Amino acid sequence: MTPVILCGGSGTRLWPLSRNARPKQLLSLTGARSMLQLTLDRISDRRRFAVPLVVTSESQAELIARQLVDTHAPDAALILEPAARNTAPAIALAALTAAPDDLLLIMPSDHLIGDADAFRLAVEKGSELAEQGWLVTFGIRPNRPETGYGYIKLGDTLSAGAFRAESFVEKPEAERAAAYVADGGYLWNAGIFLFRADSFLAALAAHAPEVLDPCRQSVAEGSTSAGRLRPSPDAFGAARSISVDHAVMEHAANIAVVPMDVRWSDVGSWQSLHEISEKDGDDNVAVGDAALLRSSGSLVHSDGPLVVAVGVQDLAIIATGDAVLVVPRGDSQAVRDAVELLKARGDSRL
Numbered sequence: 001m002t003p004v005i006l007c008g009g010s011g012t013r014l015w016p017l018s019r020n021a022r023p024k025q026l027l028s029l030t031g032a033r034s035m036l037q038l039t040l041d042r043i044s045d046r047r048r049f050a051v052p053l054v055v056t057s058e059s060q061a062e063l064i065a066r067q068l069v070d071t072h073a074p075d076a077a078l079i080l081e082p083a084a085r086n087t088a089p090a091i092a093l094a095a096l097t098a099a100p101d102d103l104l105l106i107m108p109s110d111h112l113i114g115d116a117d118a119f120r121l122a123v124e125k126g127s128e129l130a131e132q133g134w135l136v137t138f139g140i141r142p143n144r145p146e147t148g149y150g151y152i153k154l155g156d157t158l159s160a161g162a163f164r165a166e167s168f169v170e171k172p173e174a175e176r177a178a179a180y181v182a183d184g185g186y187l188w189n190a191g192i193f194l195f196r197a198d199s200f201l202a203a204l205a206a207h208a209p210e211v212l213d214p215c216r217q218s219v220a221e222g223s224t225s226a227g228r229l230r231p232s233p234d235a236f237g238a239a240r241s242i243s244v245d246h247a248v249m250e251h252a253a254n255i256a257v258v259p260m261d262v263r264w265s266d267v268g269s270w271q272s273l274h275e276i277s278e279k280d281g282d283d284n285v286a287v288g289d290a291a292l293l294r295s296s297g298s299l300v301h302s303d304g305p306l307v308v309a310v311g312v313q314d315l316a317i318i319a320t321g322d323a324v325l326v327v328p329r330g331d332s333q334a335v336r337d338a339v340e341l342l343k344a345r346g347d348s349r350l
Contacts, residue, residue, distance in 0.1 A: 001127065001194075002102050003043040003052035004094040005076075006087060007036060007064060007109040012339045013269045013332045016323035017303065020350055025110035026063055029267055030276065035110040036064065037071050042116045043105070044072035053097070054109075055079045055090045061228065075227065082218075082233035087191070088247035089239040092204060092215040093231060100198035103130055106244075108191050112276060114263025122260040125161050126194045134158075134256040135203060136194040137165060137249060139187025140264045145177035148268065148332065150189035150245065152257050165255040168245055187259055190266075193244070200248070208247040214239035269332035270316035274299040290317075299329055323349050 010023045018024040025036045033041070043049040052073050056064055058080045068074050079093050091106055098104060105123060113119050126136040139152045148171060155166030168189065172180065180186035204212040218231035218239070240247075249255055265276050277285040277299070284292045288302035290309075297314040300307050304321040318325040327334050342350055 001048060001105050001123070002050045002098060003105045003107060004091065005036070005039055005052055005054045005107055005109045006090055007054050007056040007060065008081060008084060008090060009108075009110060013335045014267075014273075015335060015339050016318055016320045016325055016349065017301070021059070022063065023060070023110075024267070025108075026060070026067060029273060030112060033070075034067055035112070035267065036067055038112065039107060039109050040068075040071040040073050040076075042113060042119060043107075045120075046072075048120070049105070052076045053079055053094050055081065055094055057081050057084070058230070078228045080228055080230050082231060082236045085236065085239050085241045087244045088204070088208060088211045088242045089215050089236070091193075091200065091244055092211055092239075093219060093229075093236075095197040095200050095204075096216055096219045097229060098197040100196070100201075102197045103127060104193075104195060104197055104200070106191075106193040108266070110267065111190070111192075112263075112265045112267050114265075114276075115261075119260065119262045122161075122258050122262065123194060126256070126258045129158065129162055129256045129258075130194045130196060130199070133196065133199050134254050135199060135248065135252055136162075136256045136258060138190055138192040138194070138260050139257050140190050141259055141261055142181050142186065142188050145174060145181050146188065147171055147174055147177050149266075151177075151180050151186045152189050154185045154187065154257060154259075158256055162256055162258050165249070165257040168250045187257065188264075189245070190260070190264060192260075193249075199254070203248045203252045203254075207251040208240065208242065210240040211242060211247055270299055270318070270327065270335070271330045271332060273301075274316070274329055288319075290319075297329065 014024050026034050028034050054076050130136050151169040153166040155164035214235050218235035221232035223230050265272050282296040285299045289306045290300040290302045293310045295309050295312045298312050299316045300309050302319040307319050314329045316327050316329045
């Protein structure tokens, strides 16, 4: 089984820690190791997993290469996208470089999985279906009516612990999310997939040739050196920018879903980082040179100056050497809005 690590995001909801030049997956948010290194740790058993492929950009290649040294995959191959084109083209590049019968385990590089053994058991379950030609996705049992995730509706049972995916649902409003959780037949869409390379390429040919054809040409016209594939920029630039869900998963008939109970988090906001971090008796989290007094439910994270928060509730206060963010802890959209404001101002601290 060949792991394919998607490592091209920017993680703007975690600004100012996450920047274009050093995105979330390269940060150590939950301990000494970065999110990318933790992802690689989960697939370190070479009896089960082949050397991984990492799909990223040229601008991040050297940072990633340095982080790979401290993992079980220092020899991981890098596929360097000439431009950002979302997940469908990124996965297409990996599938086009693989053998037709290779099983590809597609994983984001910036998610946290607390139970690696349960994760590997779910992958083994999914591999049985993937060998039969199913496109397998993995869903997370929801524990709250989350509006920031997509959902998968479970269909007919295919085997013990595996189901046909009846439909994919966009991020819902709060009332509908609560109904999904109460129903019990919906899972969070974690963006983790498993399939044979030829099965995925056949689905792309049927449902998104505007992705497959330019990607095929870009690989054919690209160059490879020192374990790095550089697809042709001109050909790849013609590929449609689209997610794998919209390109394939919402249309193909052979979609299976395997539920996972693995203590999963996408660590996609200050709220989610607060949830998974160790807290004091007042539900506060302090990281770095930080202290809280008469405060509750807050996250203070400093990579630079001393930060002292007095009498605050439910805030995220994030300090770096050149920027400070103060935001209601649960309002991740406000962080995106702040980043857009800085973009409009032409600010370089992004």
